Amino acid sequence: MIFIKKKTGIEKKKARWGFIFTIPAIIFFSVFSFYPIINAFITSFYKKDLLSLSKPKFIGLGNYKYLIHSESFWNSVKATTIFTVGTFIPLVIISLILAVFISSRKRFQKFFQMSYYSPALLSSVVAATIWLLMFDPRGLANQFLNFILNTPGKDYKWLTSSGMLRLATIIVYFWKYIGYFTVIFVTGIASIPQSINEAARIDGANRWQVFSRITLPLIKPTTLLVSVMAMTQCLKTFSTQYLFTQSGAPLKPIDVITLNIYNTAIRDHQIGRASAMSIILFVIIMVLTLIQFRVSKAEEVQY
C-alpha cells in the first residue's frame, strides 16, 4: 500500500511562493544560458559564415564529421586535457590542504582567507598580463629559478617550449583560483559539528585520523562541489591562453577547445563549426560532471 503524503495548505502556499521567487532566475537562465545552448545546437548543423547575409546551408552532421577528422580539433582536445588534469587535480588537493591549515589556525584565519582569495578578484586578463611580464625571458620567473637552482643566465623558455608554456598557463590558473576553492573548503569544514571532532579526540584519535576518518568523509559534498566547479572552470579556460598567444607564445601547445572555438568563429568566420565544437565541449563537461556525481553518490556518508 502506498501512502502519498498530501501537502497541507501552508506547504502548498510556501511551494507556490518558492516557485514565484525562482521565476526571475529561471527567466535569466533561459535567456542567457538555455537559449544560447539551443541556438548553438541548431547552428551546429549549418554551414554559416558569420559575415555572410546569405541563408545558412543545412549540412546535418557535416560540422561534427569535419571535427572528428580535424587534426586541429584533436590537438585542442589534447591541450584541454593536459591543462585540465594538470590544473584541476592540484587545485582540489592543495586547496583542501590549505583549507585544513587555515581551519586549524586559531588566529589570522580571516587574514589567510583574504590573502589566498585576493587573486580571484583580479580579472583573468589582468592576471595573465602580470604573469606575462614575469615569464618574459628577462622577467622574475627566470630570475627566481636561476637564483634557486644556481643557473645564472639560463632561459627556462617559459613562453616558448611546449612543456614550459603549458606549465606557465597552469601556474597562472592555479594562482588565480586556489584561494577561491580554499574558501569553499574552509566553509565546508566549518559546517562539520564540533562535537564529532571532540568525540573523536576523546576516543584518542590523532590529527591525521581526525582528518582522514572524520573531516574528509564529511566534507564529501564540498569536495564534489569543488571538483565539479574546478573541472568545469578548467575545461572552459580561455583568457590566459588567449592573452599568451596574442603576446607571441606559440598557439599549438595551448590551443584549448575554447580558444579554437574563438578562432574558428572570429578569425575564420565559421560559426557553424565553432558551434559544433562548443556543443561537444558542453557534452564533455556534462558527462564528466555526471560521472563525478555518480562516483560520489556511491560513497555517500551521513552524520
Added chain:
Amino acid sequence: MIRNKKVVIVFIAVLCMIVGLFGKTVELVFWTHEDPNRTPLEEAYIEEFQKMYPEVKITRVTYPSSKIKEVVLTAFAARKGPDIFNMEIQDAYPYVVKERVAPVDLKAIGLKSYDELLSMYVEGTMDPVIYNGKIYGLPLEVTNWCLYLNKKYFREVGLDPEKDYPKTWEDIVSTSEKLVIRDGEILLRRGFDFRYPYYFTEWLPLVVQLGGSLLSEDGKTAIINDEAWLKALQFMKDWGPQGKNLGSPTYQPARNEFNRDNNSVTMCMSGLYQIDRIKAQNPEFYESGEWMVVPFPVFENAVNDVRCNYYGHYYMVNAESSKEKQEYAWKFIDFMLSHPEDYLVQVGLIQPKNTLLDSEVFKNYPYADVFMSDLAKSQPVPLHPKGPQLEQLIREAIEDVMLTNVTAEQALATLKKKANELLQED
C-alpha cells in the same frame, strides 16, 4: 510681465514640439581604433561637420586596435554594425567581398566618376578596395614599415650608423650579433627583432625577395617556390633561440622598447607614425636626434627588390545603413579626409593623396622620403577571404622552426599541405 513669460514658455514648448515632430536628426555611429593623436583631430572635424550639417549627430567610439576586429565582426554578425568604421584592410576585405559595405557615393562627395576619384590617389593604393568595378572605401592611411635605429648603440659598438646601417638581411644578422648583449641565454639588448606576428606585412616580403610567393597567379595553389620558402624559414630558425638567439616572439615588442631608449633594443620595424609615438612617449629621445630611419632590408641575392608590404586603413560605410545615413557618412568621411596635411603633421599618417605627396609639408616631414621610396617598391598585404587563416598557418610554421626542433623542411611540408587543403575547402 508674468503673462509675457507664460507666452514665451508656451511659444518655446510649441516650437520644441514642431522640431520634435518635423525636425529629423540623422545619427551616425563611427567606430575606429584607438589613436591618442588622432582623437582630438577627428573630434574637431565632427564638431565642424555638425555645424555645417546641424541635422547630423556623429558619435565617435574608439576600441583598442587588438579588439576592434572582433567588436566590428560581432556587431555586423548581429546586423547592428556601425555606420562608419575602419580596420586593417586584410581584416576589412571580407566585408567588401560579402557585400557588407557600401560602395563610395560619388554624388555625396561631389565627384562624377570613379576615374576622377582614382586620379586623386597614388596609383595602386586604391586597389585593395576595388571589387567588381566598384570602390568600397577611402584611405585613412596607407602604411609601410622601415627600419628605425638607435644611433647611440651603434656608436657604442664602434659602428657608424650613417654608413654601417644594415642594407641587407645578412647585414641585419651581422650587425645584431655585434649589438646584442646577453646574460647567458637571456637577451638583455637585442640588435634587431621582428614585429611578431605580423607575418603578412613584414615576413612575406622576405619570401618574395627570394623569389617565392604565397599564392599562384590563379590563386588556386598556395606556397609557391619551395626553395625561397625554405631559405626564409631557415633564416628565422637561425634568428631564434634554436639558432643564433638574436630574437624571439616572447620578448616585449621591439617597437615599444625602442621608444623607451632603455638599452633593450637597437633596431625595430615600424611605420611613419612611430615618429609621433616616440615624440609622445619619450620627448627627450625624440629631441636628441639619436634615432634615424633607413629602408627595409633586402637579401644580398634577392630575386625581387620588394620592400615591406603595405597595408591600409580605409574608412568604410555599412551597406545596411539607410541611404540617407550612407550619404551623410560619405560626406563626413570626405570632409575628414580633406585634411591630409593635418593627419600627417598631427598623427603621422600618410593619406596617399597626390596633393599631399606634392606638398611642401610632406617633402619636409622627417624621413617621409625614405618611406615613400620604399612604398614605391612595396606590394600590398595579400588580400584573400582566407587570408587570416593562411597567416595563422605561416605563424605556426615560423614558431615551429624558431621555438622547437622542427626543421625548415618539415615546417614547410606541413605549411604547404595545410595551406592547400584550406584553399580547397569550399
